[in-house]
Amino acid sequence: LFVPGMVPGDIVDVQVRRERKGYIDGYAARLVKPSDNRIEPVCEHFGTCGGCKWQCLPYSMQIDAKQRQAVDQLTRIGHLQLPDISPIIGSDRQYYYRNKLEFTFSNRRWILPGEDPDSLSDVERLGLGFHISGFFDKVLDLRQCHLMAEPCNEIRNFIRDFAVRHGLAFFDLRAQTGFLRNLILREASTGEIMLTIVFGPDAQNDSTNVTKLLEIVSGHFPQITSLNYVINPKPNDTIGDLDIITFSGRDCIYEQMGSLKFKIGPKSFYQTNSEQAFKLYSVVKNFASSDIAQNPVIYDLYTGTGTIAQFVSRQAERVVGIEYVPEAIADARSNAAANGITNCRFFAG
Numbered sequence: 001l002f003v004p005g006m007v008p009g010d011i012v013d014v015q016v017r018r019e020r021k022g023y024i025d026g027y028a029a030r031l032v033k034p035s036d037n038r039i040e041p042v043c044e045h046f047g048t049c050g051g052c053k054w055q056c057l058p059y060s061m062q063i064d065a066k067q068r069q070a071v072d073q074l075t076r077i078g079h080l081q082l083p084d085i086s087p088i089i090g091s092d093r094q095y096y097y098r099n100k101l102e103f104t105f106s107n108r109r110w111i112l113p114g115e116d117p118d119s120l121s122d123v124e125r126l127g128l129g130f131h132i133s134g135f136f137d138k139v140l141d142l143r144q145c146h147l148m149a150e151p152c153n154e155i156r157n158f159i160r161d162f163a164v165r166h167g168l169a170f171f172d173l174r175a176q177t178g179f180l181r182n183l184i185l186r187e188a189s190t191g192e193i194m195l196t197i198v199f200g201p202d203a204q205n206d207s208t209n210v211t212k213l214l215e216i217v218s219g220h221f222p223q224i225t226s227l228n229y230v231i232n233p234k235p236n237d238t239i240g241d242l243d244i245i246t247f248s249g250r251d252c253i254y255e256q257m258g259s260l261k262f263k264i265g266p267k268s269f270y271q272t273n274s275e276q277a278f279k280l281y282s283v284v285k286n287f288a289s290s291d292i293a294q295n296p297v298i299y300d301l302y303t304g305t306g307t308i309a310q311f312v313s314r315q316a317e318r319v320v321g322i323e324y325v326p327e328a329i330a331d332a333r334s335n336a337a338a339n340g341i342t343n344c345r346f347f348a349g
Contacts, residue, residue, distance in 0.1 A: 007057045009035025049140050050133035063088045089279050096149040097273045099187050103128055105170040105180040106139035126170045128160040137173040152185055171200045179203050189274045192253035194226040196266045201233040214247045225249045228266050262305050262335050267327040269304035281311040288315040306332030313341050321346040
């Protein structure tokens, strides 16, 4: 029986949604008695927003539950024989750990409990935030998010308020119209900030308001070292096949990991928790070191900007990184050259 949103020890009345062979899906119709394990969530949006689903559970119990779930899926469902499983290496920070977030503009935000949708004006229906789980066309209007450090919230709220005051149309996910579509924020451990504003189809014939918004953001937030924009007229949110234009600053930011420095562009993949990425790569490096005598060539598949490849380069005679995003491969080659690494080769595949 699967019941989302519950923690070990909760006593609940469950309403069954559907029955399948071997399992049942349900939801908690009433929380009869909360578990002693429950803690107070930090975020005001918890329970509605799908960005964080475990804030009501102590972090140590979150780790334990995730490890048991992973092992169960591999053994019980996947029927795999596993070696001894090392414990999960937890993050030192539960909040403000992400280096990238993407927000969506919507002219039909999620209606909160107690609100009367018929009494809301068009302006009051606008939202900028995360998609509601299970609803492609509903977006929760965020006031404060605890996933990324400031000035993340300040930048998002500033742009939202400016757009409302100047009548810039938020995206209509059903009609595929609107002036503002997405915001993509990235922040490196070096303190550099990248903001990419994704405009909707209406911006194709409104360069005046595009420039006005970019100028006001650039002037108000001088700490943004890379300000970019792109117009996306397509029916999907992907921008990998579109030309991104740098409005001010550099076309990239730089991330530092140990002695290595990585160039990150608007389309480049980088692990979203920089501190955990260092721990992860250190484990990979140790694995590579123990096996390199038999395998002098290391393949880094989906290499992104080549971070893992370069991190383990001293453990191999040769490292081959493969990635399907050409811009990421260009960044990987540039990073390797800047870091003085000569035994890495990167290919777009």
